[in-house]
Amino acid sequence: MSDLTVGVIRELYEGPEGANTMPYAPVVQVLSIKKIVSPNGPDRHRLILSDGQCFAQSMLATQLNHLVDGDENAPIRKHSVLRLVQVACNAVQGRRIIICLDVEAVAHPSTKIGTPEDVTKFIEHNPAAGGAPAQAAAVASTTANASVGAGRGGSNASSTTAAKNVPAAKPAAGARRNGSESVIYPIEGLSPYQNKWTIKARVTVKSDVRHWSNQRGDGKLFSVNLLDETGEIKATGFNEAVDNLYDVFEVGKVYYVSKARVNIAKKQFSNLSNEYEIAFERDTIVELCEDQDAAPQVKYNFVELASLGECPKDSTVDVLGIVKDNGDLSEITAKATNKQIKKRELTIVDRSGYSVRVTLWGRAAETWKDTDNGVFAFKGAKVGDFGGRTLSMGGQSTIAEDPDVEAAHALRGWYDTEGHLNEFTSYNSSMATSGAVTFKKDEFKTLDEVINSGIGMQSEKPEYFATRATITFIKTDNLSYPACPTEKCNKKMTMEDESQWRCEKCNRTYEKPEYRYIVSIAVNDFTNQIWLSGFNEMGLQLFGRTANEMQQLREENEDEFSIVINKALGTMYNFSVKAKADSFNDQVKVRYQLQKAAPVNWVEDAKVLAEQIQAMSV
Numbered sequence: 001m002s003d004l005t006v007g008v009i010r011e012l013y014e015g016p017e018g019a020n021t022m023p024y025a026p027v028v029q030v031l032s033i034k035k036i037v038s039p040n041g042p043d044r045h046r047l048i049l050s051d052g053q054c055f056a057q058s059m060l061a062t063q064l065n066h067l068v069d070g071d072e073n074a075p076i077r078k079h080s081v082l083r084l085v086q087v088a089c090n091a092v093q094g095r096r097i098i099i100c101l102d103v104e105a106v107a108h109p110s111t112k113i114g115t116p117e118d119v120t121k122f123i124e125h126n127p128a129a130g131g132a133p134a135q136a137a138a139v140a141s142t143t144a145n146a147s148v149g150a151g152r153g154g155s156n157a158s159s160t161t162a163a164k165n166v167p168a169a170k171p172a173a174g175a176r177r178n179g180s181e182s183v184i185y186p187i188e189g190l191s192p193y194q195n196k197w198t199i200k201a202r203v204t205v206k207s208d209v210r211h212w213s214n215q216r217g218d219g220k221l222f223s224v225n226l227l228d229e230t231g232e233i234k235a236t237g238f239n240e241a242v243d244n245l246y247d248v249f250e251v252g253k254v255y256y257v258s259k260a261r262v263n264i265a266k267k268q269f270s271n272l273s274n275e276y277e278i279a280f281e282r283d284t285i286v287e288l289c290e291d292q293d294a295a296p297q298v299k300y301n302f303v304e305l306a307s308l309g310e311c312p313k314d315s316t317v318d319v320l321g322i323v324k325d326n327g328d329l330s331e332i333t334a335k336a337t338n339k340q341i342k343k344r345e346l347t348i349v350d351r352s353g354y355s356v357r358v359t360l361w362g363r364a365a366e367t368w369k370d371t372d373n374g375v376f377a378f379k380g381a382k383v384g385d386f387g388g389r390t391l392s393m394g395g396q397s398t399i400a401e402d403p404d405v406e407a408a409h410a411l412r413g414w415y416d417t418e419g420h421l422n423e424f425t426s427y428n429s430s431m432a433t434s435g436a437v438t439f440k441k442d443e444f445k446t447l448d449e450v451i452n453s454g455i456g457m458q459s460e461k462p463e464y465f466a467t468r469a470t471i472t473f474i475k476t477d478n479l480s481y482p483a484c485p486t487e488k489c490n491k492k493m494t495m496e497d498e499s500q501w502r503c504e505k506c507n508r509t510y511e512k513p514e515y516r517y518i519v520s521i522a523v524n525d526f527t528n529q530i531w532l533s534g535f536n537e538m539g540l541q542l543f544g545r546t547a548n549e550m551q552q553l554r555e556e557n558e559d560e561f562s563i564v565i566n567k568a569l570g571t572m573y574n575f576s577v578k579a580k581a582d583s584f585n586d587q588v589k590v591r592y593q594l595q596k597a598a599p600v601n602w603v604e605d606a607k608v609l610a611e612q613i614q615a616m617s618v
């Protein structure tokens with residue numbers, strides 16, 4: 001037999017409006033459940049809750065719908081006993097409604113407990129029972145640390161026990177600045193049934209101001225996405241709210257937002273999964289939060305530019321890059337709307353050796369401040385396949401300069417020390433068809449020129465050249481090495497016993513190594529031969545298989561392994577090579593390291609040859 005928290009229904013009914021961080025977790029019984037079908041959104045559920053003494057109307061927050069939408073074994077059903085973890089009280093159409101934001105089912109007795117009375121009638125009959133309303137209100141509005149007030153004369157032992165077992169309720173109750181008494185609400189707790197709330201959230205996206213005009217008139221609007229620990233929600237302001245609030249919001253900053261309406265989300269205009277969205281109103285209050293670390297930062301899931309080829313068209317990605325070229329502001333006319341749109345195409349590069357164009361639109365294109373090789377994070381960029389691969393920033397995308405994430409610091413360091421010397425492979429249109437890389441013809445050297453010019457010998461810094469040559473030999477004895485599988489480690493591991501591989505750097509053992517290529521190949525042209533070395537990416541490109549696969553092939557099917565190697569022999573590439581002097585036993589030797597290998601584009605490269613022949617005037 002479950003004990004109910006006698007008196008709590010009246011307490012909630014007479015307590016203050018708004019969110020209620022319960023100082024204890026009262027236990028009540030469900031007397032009935034009624035489903036209210038809503039044409040414009042998720043269904044709602046009306047519950048009658050009883051504490052054994054009184055019953056009152058309650059609504060279940062829609063995020064708890066799954067607790068009732070089941071069979072007769074659903075967690076919430078008729079006669080279920082629930083622990084109220086978090087509730088809010090609202091006056092809806094003149095009646096007080098208790099909204100269940102978070103509940104736990106405790107037991108499922110088969111009958112009604114006690115003989116509860118309608119709470120309004122009960123108050124009429126017992127005007128002073130259970131302590132003065134003011135006192136009850138004081139209990140309900142205190143913080144989670146408050147003890148249960150004496151006014152709750154009806155409380156029993158079980159409710160006290162329950163309070164100890166329940167973790168502190170979710171929203172951080174506490175006075176905001178200016179002495180305002182609003183409770184900070186989690187974004188996931190917002191619903192149309194509460195009207196007194198404040199959220200503390202970081203702006204992750206801010207749209208341009210958009211204007212519209214139709215037969216009913218014209219107007220303007222903007223929207224922001226707001227993020228806290230519990231979720232993300234879109235908020236939109238129309239007309240006057242644009243004037244009041246557009247300039248207040250800054251992407252990346254944390255704000256208190258209160259006095260706005262919560263509506264059913266129009267998902268066709270949003271990429272968020274929240275069932276609701278916020279509409280700013282005339283008296284909506286937005287204040288900058290004094291503690292800017294108080295809400296979570298935007299999370300990135302960066303994709304390397306070299307991997308964009310694997311991302312499907314129209315997917316969205318996060319990329320981090322150095323802006324090599326700021327592009328020019330231009331204007332195009334959109335075919336669909338016949339409107340002029342501002343446009344700018346940035347070129348970004350990253351450590352993967354690729355460069356890609358990123359298109360900014362509208363205000364983002366206009367307000368872009370030219371940067372000299374700055375690090376920028378592009379979140380939610382859309383992948384296009386125009387000219388190989390391009391990226392486009394849409395209404396839900398964001399750009400952050402120098403984000404305070406490790407990847408950004410690493411990229412900065414890499415670019416300043418060596419990246420700025422690199423050549424980058426661009427996703428251009430010829431790539432889309434042939435995978436070729438366009439080299440400048442004056443960068444090409446014959447192998448004789450490479451050897452006799454002493455390139456790489458002169459300075460400490462590496463030098464670069466391009467050459468067109470054919471693979472004539474591939475060293476197979478050390479094609480790959482057993483590497484540490486930890487991301488970004490790649491250190492060589494040693495075998496301790498048959499199932500234990502050890503990485504000294506990470507100081508741990510693994511069952512299996514991750515093989516990585518160390519390619520060593522001889523290439524020839526009509527003038528000479530040189531040896532080139534390359535790393536994992538080169539092996540992947542030359543053999544079309546991972547080093548793990550090749551290792552396995554070699555162990556299990558030597559013939560097939562030879563076939564793969566031989567297939568790579570005799571193929572011609574445009575190679576981009578880094579030349580750097582190495583001293584070994586007092587001997588200085590230039591090592592040639594493969595940067596990239598692009599299959600020869602016969603048409604384009606023949607045109608270059610034709611130009612060269614013409615230039616010779618023969």
Ligand SMILES: [Zn+2]
Nearest residue numbers: 484489503506
């Ligand atoms: Zn390691």
